[in-house]
Amino acid sequence: MSIQTRPHRLSPVQIRGRKGGEKIVCLTAYTAPVARLLDEAVDLLLVGDSLAMTIYGFDSTLPVTLDMMVAHGAAVVRATQHATIVVDLPFGAYQASPEQAFRAAARVMAETGCGAVKLEGGEEMAETVAFLVKRGVPVMGHVGLTPQAVNQLGGYRSRGHGGEERRKILADGAAIAQAGAFSIVVEGVNETLGAELTAAIAVPTIGIGASPACDGQILVTDDLLGVFTEFRPKFVRQYRKLGDDIRAAAREYADDVRAGRFPAAEHTYPAPAKRAKASA
Numbered sequence: 465m466s467i468q469t470r471p472h473r474l475s476p477v478q479i480r481g482r483k484g485g486e487k488i489v490c491l492t493a494y495t496a497p498v499a500r501l502l503d504e505a506v507d508l509l510l511v512g513d514s515l516a517m518t519i520y521g522f523d524s525t526l527p528v529t530l531d532m533m534v535a536h537g538a539a540v541v542r543a544t545q546h547a548t549i550v551v552d553l554p555f556g557a558y559q560a561s562p563e564q565a566f567r568a569a570a571r572v573m574a575e576t577g578c579g580a581v582k583l584e585g586g587e588e589m590a591e592t593v594a595f596l597v598k599r600g601v602p603v604m605g606h607v608g609l610t611p612q613a614v615n616q617l618g619g620y621r622s623r624g625h626g627g628e629e630r631r632k633i634l635a636d637g638a639a640i641a642q643a644g645a646f647s648i649v650v651e652g653v654n655e656t657l658g659a660e661l662t663a664a665i666a667v668p669t670i671g672i673g674a675s676p677a678c679d680g681q682i683l684v685t686d687d688l689l690g691v692f693t694e695f696r697p698k699f700v701r702q703y704r705k706l707g708d709d710i711r712a713a714a715r716e717y718a719d720d721v722r723a724g725r726f727p728a729a730e731h732t733y734p735a736p737a738k739r740a741k742a743s744a
């Protein structure tokens with residue numbers, strides 16, 4: 465297991481220290497090969513419960529289990545050396561009590577080697593965040609549009625446009641920062657609210673559909689690469705269209721196999737007689 469305390473890996477404390485400084489660059493990662501490719505470019509990799517959609521084909525994050533997060537978190541930690549690795553606590557694994565959250569977080573940290581966990585929620589989760597932090601678990605918060613609460617929020621619409629909702633999200637961010645989170649993801653909120661929250665709290669905000677004023681940004685890697693194309697939220701910039709490349713590569717392979725062009729001589733192991741003749 466690659467343990468996060470190695471000196472070359474960024475720590476949650478260093479991320480915390482970047483408040484108001486150099487922008488914090490974050491992406492999601494779920495598998496070893498992709499995490500290995502992303503590691504050098506970013507400061508933080510989140511093993512997000514968005515893997516429900518991007519990897520497992522569910523239509524919400526609710527079916528994700530702790531076992532799934534542990535398996536993907538461990539793979540990402542093994543494949544990386546530079547970024548801070550944060551693993552999401554899944555729905556149902558932490559909301560019941562601070563003690564339940566500690567058991568889940570302790571398992572995730574022990575079995576993956578990650579540097580921190582992330583959990584969703586505002587004022588109602590502040591006691592839990594403080595409980596974890598006091599017991600040695602670095603916590604990243606997540607406020608605004610919180611996908612695990614999709615049924616209560618009534619969908620994935622952006623948040624914080626009305627006065628009441630705005631006040632609540634500001635109070636949520638302040639409560640989680642006060643409780644000791646080392647950073648807070650702010651998702652899907654009115655741009656001025658993202659900026660106001662960033663100015664109001666002492667820990668870095670990591671925006672996703674929030675504001676360029678946030679201390680850092682995060683995107684779901686599959687969205688950025690154009691691999692996940694079922695829907696594209698307004699806040700996604702698609703840097704590549706790898707989905708098109710994958711489809712084209714599969715079509716070319718299929719054509720080659722059907723036409724007998726693959727495998728070619730260089731892809732096959734010659735029989736012993738042919739090998740002896742070739743080396744004579």
Ligand code: KIV
Binds near residue numbers: 514515
């Ligand atoms: O699960 C996830 O990928 C996330 C990001 C969208 C921040 O929580």
